[in-house]
Amino acid sequence: MNLLSLNPEEIKTGVKNTQLTITVFGMGKMGLPLAAVFADAGARVIGVDIDKERVKKINEGKNPVPEEPGLAELIERNVSAGRLRATTDGLQAAKEAEVMIILVPTMIDEHGNVKLGPVLDVAEKIAQGLEPGNIVITEATMPPGTTESLIPIFEKSGLKLGEFGVAHCPERTMTGTAIRDIRGQYPKIVGASDERTLQAVSVIYEMINSKGVIKMSSIKAAEAVKVFEGVYRDVNIGLANELALFCEEQNLDALEVFNAANTQPYCHIHRPGSGVGGHCIPVYPWFVMNLSRRETRIIRAARVLNDEMPGHMVELTLKALNMAGIAAKNANILVLGLTFRGDVYEFRKSPSIPFIARMKEWCENVYVYDPVCGESDAKRYGAKWWAGYEDMNVVVIMNDAREFKALNLKEIGAKMRNKIIVDGRGIINKDEAKREGFIYMGVGRT
Ligand SMILES: NC(=O)c1ccc[n+]([C@@H]2O[C@H](COP(=O)([O-])OP(=O)(O)OC[C@H]3O[C@@H](n4cnc5c(N)ncnc54)[C@H](O)[C@@H]3O)[C@@H](O)[C@H]2O)c1
Structure with missing residues (x-):
């Protein structure tokens, strides 16, 4: 035909x-x-x-x-x-x-x-x-x-x-x-x-x-559409992360401020978080940066900052342990989420991977749990598998799996050795965490 x-x-x-x-x-x-x-x-x-x-x-x-x-x-x-x-x-x-x-x-x-x-x-x-x-x-x-x-x-x-x-x-x-x-x-x-x-x-x-x-x-214009969609997301997440880090310095709650600011129709501040993964958003900015004859400074700066967020999660975790008087090297750390996005079995550029590697420079016992993964996945990325909360000093939320959004803080708090939560996805109710006696740290919400 x-x-x-x-x-x-x-x-x-x-x-x-x-x-x-x-x-x-x-x-x-x-x-x-x-x-x-x-x-x-x-x-x-x-x-x-x-x-x-x-x-x-x-x-x-x-x-x-x-x-x-x-x-x-x-x-x-x-x-x-x-x-x-x-x-x-x-x-x-x-x-x-x-x-x-x-x-x-x-x-x-x-x-x-x-x-x-x-x-x-x-x-x-x-x-x-x-x-x-x-x-x-x-x-x-x-x-x-x-x-x-x-x-x-x-x-x-x-x-x-x-x-x-x-x-x-x-x-x-x-x-x-x-x-x-x-x-x-x-x-x-x-x-x-x-x-x-x-x-x-x-x-x-x-x-x-x-x-x-x-x-x-x-054809070229059609190619640019999809690439620009990804760049837009990456740059705006970078901006949200930048503002969230400022909120941490200024003792402000970034989500409170962002939500209020976004009621104005010209303001669309994205969610800050533990990093940007997958084979789309962190990849497409490079399609522009490496093709352009210009410096593409804004795109590059967002990419650098977004890549630094897993390291920032390590800093928040160390800070939270320090606040509780726990030496990092003796701590049991439970990472919630190994895949780059909740409920999707995909590890490419997952922020959890550099987070685990960096965390292991400080302590030996880094455990991971993800509802779509198993023990072999944990091992592949250098962590131990732990599908529970018992004996954990700190829980670090790295992706937004449905199960993590519905965490019962009372239940997990009763099992943990210390009640410390580091929230890289802004999915925990901070006030409830405090009421349940948790030390709560989040990106932009320390
Ligand atoms: N995943 C997303 O959310 C998404 C969104 C928009 C666009 N995309 C685009 O789609 C592409 C594919 O994404 P995906 O999520 O389907 O990837 P994927 O990794 O899930 O699947 C790719 C498939 O291609 C197969 N493959 C690799 N080389 C091949 C070859 N030479 N011949 C035949 N098959 C081959 C692989 O075995 C695999 O099954 C991305 O690289 C991106 O450009 C992906």
Whole structure:
């Protein structure tokens, strides 16, 4: 099927009647929900991944991303209907598809340079399967200009751009709300290599996204949208952290001040905290910093400060122990939260990892508990596993898991050796903690 020669009605019919094949490269936390939603809309979908176990699981109709609500039933329904299947054979999957979506990781190295290895690998496979009228879409977040830099690889197919189309449609979601978001929490951003591609891609996404699409003037502009969303978050969290540290100096409660300030419609101070993790927000600022010819001082300063927050959590913990007259080297420290975000099994750039490493310079007994982790995860990151509060001198909250938000202070206080809580997520009621006899320290709330 030559997608670029079809009118919108023909494209819609192609999707609804399972005549159009979409291959999604990367069956991770983002790629799999997208593939499942397209299959549910009627498309024939092939998911490609290098992880054999993951591929096997999907083909058995099982869900490898249990933290994604609604995904299990979408996989089960569409695998059994024959609309969704997975494979490790990217070449064959490229040959069979009219639309190819790249949703593999784009990470950075220790200097902040983007690592495009997985994207380039997929692009080479696509080139070998590309046919006239096909469309290649990048959904993985890209430094502006990256998608167009892949065009010479696609042209190794012998086709020239125009005979096939290229687009960037960034994934604007996160684990836990992926299906809701893909289906229309926000409009889809679309930037394409030409008008026909823009039209065709818009029609396809309008079929799954109830909020429709925003058509951008270029691929590069579409790339910038997603990158800027991440930069905005990082810089604003940096600002919140800066103001929170000022509140600590001035003996102010940052959350009290921020909440009151935010009643003014032009003020949106974010939440301060124990650090910024995951493979999005701490990564995307580098896409701008390393590409820009300018100094990008604001972005850089926020990045530095956000990276310093796990160290600040160590300082708060030491301060709290000191206030209670406990020598750090003898203390039992319980870290609540090992993953970068509550209830999501993802460790990339988790602030808990540097926190544990820094804390261990002061004391031997650093324990960790996280409802989505186990003993082997704790060991991997240098902590001991402790799913309880007994004998602990201090509890340090590093992520916002639902279980931590509902902590029963009376119950845990009765089990702990000392009642000390260091709250890196602002999720504990400070007044209640004090009433229960805790020493309470929080970011911006000492
Ligand atoms: N996770 C998020 O919240 C989020 C949000 C918005 C955008 N994104 C973008 O989506 C990208 C993917 O994120 P994710 O959360 O799905 O990552 P993930 O780590 O959960 O999944 C990536 C998948 O790609 C597979 N993979 C790696 N190299 C491959 C290759 N060469 N060929 C085929 N498969 C390969 C991996 O095995 C893995 O299953 C991110 O790097 C980012 O650019 C992520």
